[in-house]
Amino acid sequence: xxxxxxxxxxxxxxxxxxxxxxxxxxxxxxxxxxxxxxxxxxxxxxxxxxxxxxxxxxxxxxxxxxxxxxxxxxxxxxxxxxxxxxxxxxxxxxxxxxxxxxxxxxxxxxxxxxxxxxxxxxxxxxxxxxxxxxxxxxxxxxxxxxxxxxxxxxxxxxxxxxxxxxxxxxxxxxxxxxxxxxxxxxxxxxxxxxxxxxxxxxxxxxxxxxxxxxxxxxxxxxxxxxxxxxxxxxxxxxxxxxxxxxxxxxxxxxxxxxxxxxxxxxxxxxxxxx
Numbered sequence: 001x002x003x004x005x006x007x008x009x010x011x012x013x014x015x016x017x018x019x020x021x022x023x024x025x026x027x028x029x030x031x032x033x034x035x036x037x038x039x040x041x042x043x044x045x046x047x048x049x050x051x052x053x054x055x056x057x058x059x060x061x062x063x064x065x066x067x068x069x070x071x072x073x074x075x076x077x078x079x080x081x082x083x084x085x086x087x088x089x090x091x092x093x094x095x096x097x098x099x100x101x102x103x104x105x106x107x108x109x110x111x112x113x114x115x116x117x118x119x120x121x122x123x124x125x126x127x128x129x130x131x132x133x134x135x136x137x138x139x140x141x142x143x144x145x146x147x148x149x150x151x152x153x154x155x156x157x158x159x160x161x162x163x164x165x166x167x168x169x170x171x172x173x174x175x176x177x178x179x180x181x182x183x184x185x186x187x188x189x190x191x192x193x194x195x196x197x198x199x200x201x202x203x204x205x206x207x208x209x210x211x212x213x214x215x216x217x218x219x220x221x222x223x224x225x226x227x228x229x230x231x232x233x234x235x236x237x238x239x240x241x242x243x244x245x246x247x248x249x250x251x252x253x254x255x256x257x258x259x260x261x262x263x264x265x266x267x268x269x270x271x272x273x274x
Contacts, residue, residue, distance in 0.1 A: 002038035003184075004257035007198055007207040007215070009033070011045060011188075013263040021046070022112045025054045025096070033188075034208040040111025043186065043208065048072065048098040058092040060117050062109035062125075064155070064164065066132070066227055068190070070102030082132030082190075086155045086164070090121035105188055105227065124158045132166055144239050148173040161234040166190075167226045174219025178242040184231040185209045192224025197244065199252035217246040 011031055019030035031045040048070070056075070064086045065079075072079040075094020079085065079102075087093060089109070137150030152166040162183075169192075178197070189205040196218040209215060211232065228235075254264055 003034050003036045003041075003208055004260075005208065005210050005213070005255050006034055006257065006260065007209050007213075007255045008187075008201055008205045009207075009254065009256060009260055009263055010202060010265070011204040011206055013265050014260075016047060019046070024057055024059070024112060025052075027052060033206045034186075039109075040113075041107075041109050042111070043105075043107050043206075046104045046106045048102045048104065050099065050101040052096075052098040052101070054096040056092065056094050057096075058090060059087070059108075059112055061089050061112050062107075063087045064107040064229075066105045068103045068105055070098060070100055072102050072104065073097045073099075077129050079129060082166075084127065084130045084132055084154045084164075086125065086127040088121045088125040090118035091126060107229070122159070127155050130154055135166070137168065142237055145237070146173070146175045156234070160232075162230050162232070163234050164227070164229045167228055169220055169224055171223040172221060173223070174246050175217040176242065176246055177239045178214045178216045180212055180214050180238045180240055181209075181230070181235060182211050183233045183235065184211060185235070186229040186231065188227045190225040190227055192220055192222040194224055194226075195219045195221075195246075195248050195250060197242075197250065198254055199250055214240055214243070217242050219246055219248065221248070 011033065014031040014033070016029040016031055019028050020026045021028060027049060029047040033043045033045065035042045065084070067079045067081055067083045069081065074096050132152060135152040135154065137152055139150050148170040150168050153163070154166065155164040157163070186208050187206065189201050189203055191203050194201040194205070196216055256264060
């Protein structure tokens with residue numbers, strides 16, 4: 001995949017920029033978190049102004065989103081805090097509105113102006129709306145996963161096996177081993193803090209990690225809530241001996257592409273999430 005390894009950047013340091021979402025939603029602002037130069041696929045924060053409206057549309061790419069703040073309405077469906085959707089290519093979206101404004105974590109599978117047009121969609125890949133508050137926690141998802149965490153499954157792609165989920169962990173919890181995954185792992189931290197081998201992540205922390213990159217161990221004093229995705233198949237985990245033992249308050253030591261170096265920095269103690 002033609003994305004740079006990013007681990008990790010605080011979204012607060014990336015400036016908001018005017019954006020049109022390729023002419024589909026003129027008048028929004030965006031923070032691009034990562035971008036695939038080959039396909040145009042993008043992970044971004046999108047800020048909709050109060051009173052925003054856009055006509056019904058049929059995108060030719062997959063759109064996945066999680067509402068972080070405010071409210072969207074689409075075809076009569078209301079999406080508030082932690083509402084989630086996966087809308088496959090070819091699915092016709094109704095009129096989009098945001099009466100009071102919203103900030104939405106958004107993923108597009110390609111740039112809409114580069115994709116091959118489609119006339120239908122796969123209903124098995126459609127999630128019109130899930131309420132992240134109502135999705136139940138599940139546990140025991142890996143026999144070696146340290147106790148004290150639960151997962152809210154949001155989506156599993158029936159074609160690729162890619163998965164998206166929320167992960168919540170308890171306070172004063174840490175691990176001793178590192179993890180390795182055969183797939184891309186992408187994360188946006190929604191709340192709490194995470195102490196790990198690359199520093200202390202605060203709300204708004206983001207990473208795009210390539211396959212087979214060891215990471216962790218991690219710990220948290222406050223507990224936290226993450227949004228995760230995989231690309232390239234379902235999540236499987238191998239636990240390996242850590243290069244360095246777990247420590248609280250490690251120094252910030254990111255992996256960043258050159259175009260993101262200007263956005264690195266130490267976070268204040270109580271940042272907003274975006």
